[in-house]
Amino acid sequence: MKKKNKLIFFMILFGTVFSLGFYARSIEITEIFNDLKNEAEEVIEEDENTVEDNPPSENPSDNELVNNKSNEENNQNENTKDEPNNPEDEDTEEEQDNYSEELAEHIEEHEESLEKDPEGEKIVTNVLDKLVLVNKEFNLPSDFTPPDLVEPNIPFIVDEGERRYMREEAARSLEDLFSCAEKEQIGIIGVSGYRSYETQRRIFNNYVEQNGEEEANKFSARPGQSEHQTGLAMDVSSASVDFGLRQSFGETKEGQWLIENAPDFGFIIRYPEGKEHITGYIYEPWHLRYVGEEHAQKISEKGVTLEQYLEQH
Numbered sequence: 001m002k003k004k005n006k007l008i009f010f011m012i013l014f015g016t017v018f019s020l021g022f023y024a025r026s027i028e029i030t031e032i033f034n035d036l037k038n039e040a041e042e043v044i045e046e047d048e049n050t051v052e053d054n055p056p057s058e059n060p061s062d063n064e065l066v067n068n069k070s071n072e073e074n075n076q077n078e079n080t081k082d083e084p085n086n087p088e089d090e091d092t093e094e095e096q097d098n099y100s101e102e103l104a105e106h107i108e109e110h111e112e113s114l115e116k117d118p119e120g121e122k123i124v125t126n127v128l129d130k131l132v133l134v135n136k137e138f139n140l141p142s143d144f145t146p147p148d149l150v151e152p153n154i155p156f157i158v159d160e161g162e163r164r165y166m167r168e169e170a171a172r173s174l175e176d177l178f179s180c181a182e183k184e185q186i187g188i189i190g191v192s193g194y195r196s197y198e199t200q201r202r203i204f205n206n207y208v209e210q211n212g213e214e215e216a217n218k219f220s221a222r223p224g225q226s227e228h229q230t231g232l233a234m235d236v237s238s239a240s241v242d243f244g245l246r247q248s249f250g251e252t253k254e255g256q257w258l259i260e261n262a263p264d265f266g267f268i269i270r271y272p273e274g275k276e277h278i279t280g281y282i283y284e285p286w287h288l289r290y291v292g293e294e295h296a297q298k299i300s301e302k303g304v305t306l307e308q309y310l311e312q313h
């Protein structure tokens with residue numbers, strides 16, 4: 001029985017040691033496994049961290065891509081902007097050209113309208129026409145100066161000044177008129193011929209200061225509305241009216257002679273008696289207007305004003 005007990009004891013002991021050893025080994029294996037597992041988890045975590053880290057690291061690339069795309073888009077946008085811009089620029093240039101042209105046209109029209117309508121009046125364009133109509137409706141340009149002003153060889157009441165001048169054709173005809181009058185012992189004298197816009201402006205303003213504009217406008221021309229600026233008009237007088245510009249001059253033999261003979265030299269009595277409502281001016285028997293012999297004779301024969309003649313012409 002002792003050997004059996006010893007055997008059993010050793011068997012139990014062996015079994016215990018084996019079990020303990022197995023247990024210990026299993027623990028060791030478990031620890032190793034756990035270590036491996038931990039390592040594996042750390043690796044995984046590191047991988048995961050790497051993966052987690054990667055997106056930020058990729059993000060820049062994406063951002064770069066995005067940025068690139070953005071840049072491309074921007075570039076495209078810029079290109080898109082540029083492309084439309086270029087045409088727009090071209091359009092803009094064209095539009096600017098058109099605008100410049102339109103602006104220039106507007107400016108011209110505006111300037112023309114200013115010239116045409118400075119104070120609700122019209123500006124004549126046929127300034128060098130012998131039949132140019134200048135009155136309270138039709139104005140001469142303020143900068144118009146006849147290009148062929150000459151001094152006719154006739155007696156004047158003044159020794160010098162612009163009033164001694166007329167346009168050349170009118171001046172020569174006036175010389176002929178005065179020569180004829182002298183031959184027929186008609187004593188007439190030149191008082192006032194050409195008058196510049198500025199002179200007329202000064203004269204009219206002086207009258208306005210003295211009499212008021214409404215009154216001044218009845219007997220004095222506004223600047224630009226005086227026939228004297230055309231270089232085709234000449235006021236004449238005689239000793240019989242003290243060399244003045246008076247309506248009584250029309251009743252003198254000198255005045256009567258002019259009414260009858262002036263048309264043969266191309267001159268008309270521009271502001272006849274009884275035509276004030278047409279000419280806008282009172283009777284001025286002293287105011288001669290050159291229109292040329294043919295027209296002057298017709299106007300005289302018909303007994304009409306220049307306004308009426310031009311309407312019929």
Ligand SMILES: [Zn+2]
Binds near residue numbers: 228234
């Ligand atoms: Zn006059």
